Amino acid sequence: MITLIYPYRNRSIGRVRNSLESLTGQSNKDFQVEFIDYGSEPSLAAEVKELVTSYSFSNYTYSNTQYQLWNKSRALNIIIKNLHTDYCFVSDVDMIFAPNFIETLHKVKNPNAATYFQVGYLSKEESEKNVPFKEYKTKFLSTSEATGLTLFPTSKLKELNGLDEFFHLWGAEDTDMHHRLRNNGVQIKYFDNDLLMVHQWHISFVGKKKKDYTRDFVLTDIELLNHEHKDKNHNMKVTQVNPDGWGKRVTKSEFMELNDHPIGVFLTNQTKDVNHLLHSLLPSKSVNVLSVEINDSKEFSMKRSLKKFLGKRVNLFYSMKKVNDLVLMQLIAHYRNKNYIYQVSENAEKITLKIKL
Numbered sequence: 355m356i357t358l359i360y361p362y363r364n365r366s367i368g369r370v371r372n373s374l375e376s377l378t379g380q381s382n383k384d385f386q387v388e389f390i391d392y393g394s395e396p397s398l399a400a401e402v403k404e405l406v407t408s409y410s411f412s413n414y415t416y417s418n419t420q421y422q423l424w425n426k427s428r429a430l431n432i433i434i435k436n437l438h439t440d441y442c443f444v445s446d447v448d449m450i451f452a453p454n455f456i457e458t459l460h461k462v463k464n465p466n467a468a469t470y471f472q473v474g475y476l477s478k479e480e481s482e483k484n485v486p487f488k489e490y491k492t493k494f495l496s497t498s499e500a501t502g503l504t505l506f507p508t509s510k511l512k513e514l515n516g517l518d519e520f521f522h523l524w525g526a527e528d529t530d531m532h533h534r535l536r537n538n539g540v541q542i543k544y545f546d547n548d549l550l551m552v553h554q555w556h557i558s559f560v561g562k563k564k565k566d567y568t569r570d571f572v573l574t575d576i577e578l579l580n581h582e583h584k585d586k587n588h589n590m591k592v593t594q595v596n597p598d599g600w601g602k603r604v605t606k607s608e609f610m611e612l613n614d615h616p617i618g619v620f621l622t623n624q625t626k627d628v629n630h631l632l633h634s635l636l637p638s639k640s641v642n643v644l645s646v647e648i649n650d651s652k653e654f655s656m657k658r659s660l661k662k663f664l665g666k667r668v669n670l671f672y673s674m675k676k677v678n679d680l681v682l683m684q685l686i687a688h689y690r691n692k693n694y695i696y697q698v699s700e701n702a703e704k705i706t707l708k709i710k711l
Contacts, residue, residue: 356459356505357442360389361429367402369447369554374409376450376487382457386439387412392429393420418609421695423571423682427517427527428601434508434516435601440465443505444528449473452487452550459505467541468532470504472496474552481555490552498544501528503551510540515596518587522686523573525580530587538593571696573682574675598691612695612708615645622651623677625670632684639711648681650674650703677705685709 358377362370377387389406391399391414399416406414417432419425430444441463462469474492483490511517514534521527532542587595619635621627628648635644651671672680678698685694694709 355439355441356385356456356463357433357437357439357508358385358387358445359430359433359442360387360445360447361392361426362389362394362402362447363392363424363429364394364398365447366556367398367405369556370402371405372554373445373447373449373451374406374412376452377411377456378409379453380451380456381454382460383411384460385411385456387445388433388437389414390429390433391416392424392426392432393417393422395420415603418604418606421697422604423522423573423685423696424524425519425522425690426524427519427521431516431519431596431601432603433601434511437508440508441505442508442511444503446503446553448554448556449503449551450487450490450554452548455550458545458548458550462543462545463505463507464541464543465507465509466539467543468504468506468510468535469543469545470501470532471550472544472546473500473503474549476552476555478555487552492549492552495546495549498546501532504528504532506535507540510535510538514538514594515600518583518595519600519690520583520595520686521580522690523571523576523580525577526584527580530584533584533588534593534595537591571682572678574679579683579686602691604693608693608710609695612643612693612710615643615708617645617647617706619644619646621646621648623648623672623674624651625672628672628677628680632680636684636689636709636711641711643708643710645708646706648674648677648705648707674702674705681705681707 374387387409389412391402394402403414403416406412415432417429434442443459473496474490475494475496476490477493480491480493517527517531521530536542618641621631631646635646682696685696689709692709692711694707697706698704
């Protein structure tokens with residue numbers, strides 16, 4: 355049997371339905387779906403759980419990480435770590451599959467090789483059609499540089515502790531996994547003999563990015579950091595990663611323990627406050643749970659400007675966007691294996707961090 359793993363958070367339920375529905379007509383039924391919801395909003399999570407579990411071949415798992423950075427690697431690892439099928443395919447809710455897709459997976463599966471597949475991209479108008487697979491007209495095709503949709507021998511992933519959980523938001527975790535498998539003697543093959551899946555149109559992540567930080571996680575230059583990390587792993591011929599553990603799901607009780615914890619430290623965006631948090635409070639681990647609120651002090655008055663003009667000492671401040679970037683970078687670099695909650699207020703003037711140290 356082959357397991358299709360769907361990593362998910364807050365995506366259109368219509369696209370999920372289309373993808374799962376395309377699996378109902380497969381010529382080969384020897385597969386199952388493991389759907390990992392990495393912290394969707396509760397109302398959407400309930401809706402998508404009802405949909406996913408309505409299919410006899412599909413299971414649903416929820417990780418209470420709604421206030422953590424998206425981490426596709428960890429979402430996949432939650433399933434991979436406890437998976438018992440010999441092969442797994444990393445899927446995507448945007449995919450619609452050809453009726454012979456599972457049949458083809460069984461033909462190309464190889465205990466010493468990973469195979470990734472070409473994808474056809476649909477326009478917005480074409481995505482709205484409900485037609486047989488062969489009648490979809492693709493706008494363009496992916497190349498061998500797109501590595502996200504891969505059939506893996508499960509044991510080979512487990513040998514290397516799964517995907518690298520350093521990667522956050524949207525990055526290079528798929529290509530990194532190919533590199534590390536190849537370093538470990540596994541062949542990487544590209545399948546473009548036949549088009550077996552098409553991608554439903556949606557607004558791209560790049561199109562949604564904002565210059566200012568918001569309640570939706572935004573981190574300046576995260577793509578550059580991810581690609582640098584991928585290149586470092588590649589150049590150093592890294593194989594095994596995640597030495598401090600991998601595939602950890604956050605339970606509801608673990609989430610509630612943090613969520614209910616009262617704020618213990620109140621700070622402003624003054625540079626001395628933020629630096630103290632990053633370089634003293636967090637590393638000291640002097641408390642079991644550190645619960646911090648950072649507020650925009652708004653101390654940019656005419657009086658302050660005048661004092662600065664006169665050469666008098668004034669308090670220094672980070673912008674709240676800079677505070678956001680500094681804190682999130684610390685979480686990625688040093689605390690990604692800790693359970694944490696990170697929130698930005700509606701007006702983007704307050705940041706809350708709760709972390710179990």
